[in-house]
Amino acid sequence: MKHELKKLENSQVEFTITVEPKEYEVDMKAASSRIAEKTNIKGFRKGKAPYDKIVQDFGELKILEEALQTIVQKNFFKAVNEEKLDTIGMPQINVEKMAPENEVIFKATVALMPTVKLADLTKIKVEKKEVKVDTKQVDEALGHLQKMQPKEVLKKGKATDKDKVVIDMDMFLDKVPVEGGQTKKHGVYLSEKYYIPGMEQELIGLEKDSKKEFTLEFPKEHYQKHLAGKKVDFSIKVHDVFELQYPNLDDTFAKTLGLETMDKLKTTMQENLTKEEERKEAQRIEAEMLTKIVDASKFDAIPEVIVTAEKQKMFYELKADLEKQGMDMEKYLESLKKTEEEIFNDFQEGAEKRAKAALVSRQVAKDNKIEVPQGELTEEIEMIKKAYKDNEQAQENLKRPEVLETIAVSIQNRKVMDHLKKEILGIEIQKPEEKKQDCECGDDCENGCDEKCECK
Numbered sequence: 001m002k003h004e005l006k007k008l009e010n011s012q013v014e015f016t017i018t019v020e021p022k023e024y025e026v027d028m029k030a031a032s033s034r035i036a037e038k039t040n041i042k043g044f045r046k047g048k049a050p051y052d053k054i055v056q057d058f059g060e061l062k063i064l065e066e067a068l069q070t071i072v073q074k075n076f077f078k079a080v081n082e083e084k085l086d087t088i089g090m091p092q093i094n095v096e097k098m099a100p101e102n103e104v105i106f107k108a109t110v111a112l113m114p115t116v117k118l119a120d121l122t123k124i125k126v127e128k129k130e131v132k133v134d135t136k137q138v139d140e141a142l143g144h145l146q147k148m149q150p151k152e153v154l155k156k157g158k159a160t161d162k163d164k165v166v167i168d169m170d171m172f173l174d175k176v177p178v179e180g181g182q183t184k185k186h187g188v189y190l191s192e193k194y195y196i197p198g199m200e201q202e203l204i205g206l207e208k209d210s211k212k213e214f215t216l217e218f219p220k221e222h223y224q225k226h227l228a229g230k231k232v233d234f235s236i237k238v239h240d241v242f243e244l245q246y247p248n249l250d251d252t253f254a255k256t257l258g259l260e261t262m263d264k265l266k267t268t269m270q271e272n273l274t275k276e277e278e279r280k281e282a283q284r285i286e287a288e289m290l291t292k293i294v295d296a297s298k299f300d301a302i303p304e305v306i307v308t309a310e311k312q313k314m315f316y317e318l319k320a321d322l323e324k325q326g327m328d329m330e331k332y333l334e335s336l337k338k339t340e341e342e343i344f345n346d347f348q349e350g351a352e353k354r355a356k357a358a359l360v361s362r363q364v365a366k367d368n369k370i371e372v373p374q375g376e377l378t379e380e381i382e383m384i385k386k387a388y389k390d391n392e393q394a395q396e397n398l399k400r401p402e403v404l405e406t407i408a409v410s411i412q413n414r415k416v417m418d419h420l421k422k423e424i425l426g427i428e429i430q431k432p433e434e435k436k437q438d439c440e441c442g443d444d445c446e447n448g449c450d451e452k453c454e455c456k
Helices: 021-038 051-058 060-083 135-147 199-203 251-256 262-296 304-324 329-336 340-346 348-367 374-387 392-397 401-425
Strands: 002-008 012-019 087-097 104-112 151-154 163-173 176-189 211-217 231-245
Touching: 002 060, 012 060, 021 051, 021 060, 051 060, 060 087, 060 104, 087 304, 104 304, 135 262, 176 199, 176 231, 199 211, 199 231, 251 262, 262 348, 262 401, 304 329, 304 340, 304 348, 329 340, 348 401, 374 401
Parallel strands: none
Antiparallel strands: 002 012, 012 104, 087 104, 151 231, 163 176, 163 231, 211 231
16 A cells, blocks of 8 residues: 655645555455345355355456445555554545556545644643632522422412412513413412513512503513514413412421431531532633633644534534423524524634633643543443433443543543643642452451451
């Protein structure tokens, strides 16, 4: 095999690869065997017909066509290795010559992994903020827990700003019913902000069987673009009014949450809130570090294949978020008056930033020999398997090479972040203690088994 290499714009190269007949002879034989396996040939058991018989029945061109993919893949990767190039994505292949007992000539255009000149980490300054959770935050969190367990008591008389009303609601735009704007027995908590500003104020003072008509203006940023910023007419009928009675914040309340006393509940709440604030602060630090490193680093031209991959990830993330909110992608696009392609293109700037962040992480790993041992990868996969033990699709996905690669990259990124925190913030990330292996007798025999131990 011989090849010629030509550099193209935007971090791409083009190979022109020539493969001699003798070099692809073994691939022809393998292709012949595959054809024999897939077809019934008179006088031979399946897969047992000799090469000459396959040539006689199908012709050498058919065998060469079957062998072509193997010929191209094998020789393309051989050329890449000889040039010691770091490529990304699948190559674009153009076969220029293909005839039995002749040279196979093809061109392969492929993107190169862009080189990154990392910023001087000693010049990257990020401050870690002290995390504090005061009693006011604890009390607010307890208040939220309290409000999650109301007792609804049917009420006679007018609704106050602490009650719940159950209504039928019809919406009109220019006297025309709004599609999807009709709802029956819809509960509205008057102590909470409604998604249409002003709704709760209009309902205060109403009572059972009350009817009311009024107009409200939808927020300009409302997700239903045909209603955003518009004045919409409402017709309301009240079914019932409920007084909300909340439990007292005492030891009895704490016990409903599995804790013995209110003091223990407050302590647990403070610990949980502190952990959550620490998690948020860690995320902020990581984002700020990456942003500053990306801004101070220098990149070769980033191939579109990398940016496109990030755009695809962002699109799937959006789709997943919409599904969590119970929203259909088609309706979401309709509300924005955009197509999938337009949304996809809107991700361009964000995708470029994410691509640069990924390249920075990769370069840090490469420079500092940060790797993921097979043992760590296996351990992570086993944890995922246990977490999704009842999800057959998830279990099946864990067999796919691209999924395993994504998990390995995720582990490596965590290690890179730990390294950056150490270099920039001076924070040494403690490794979790290795779990001590219990003795086969079931006891913790780390100091040796005594005479009474069952394993003796």
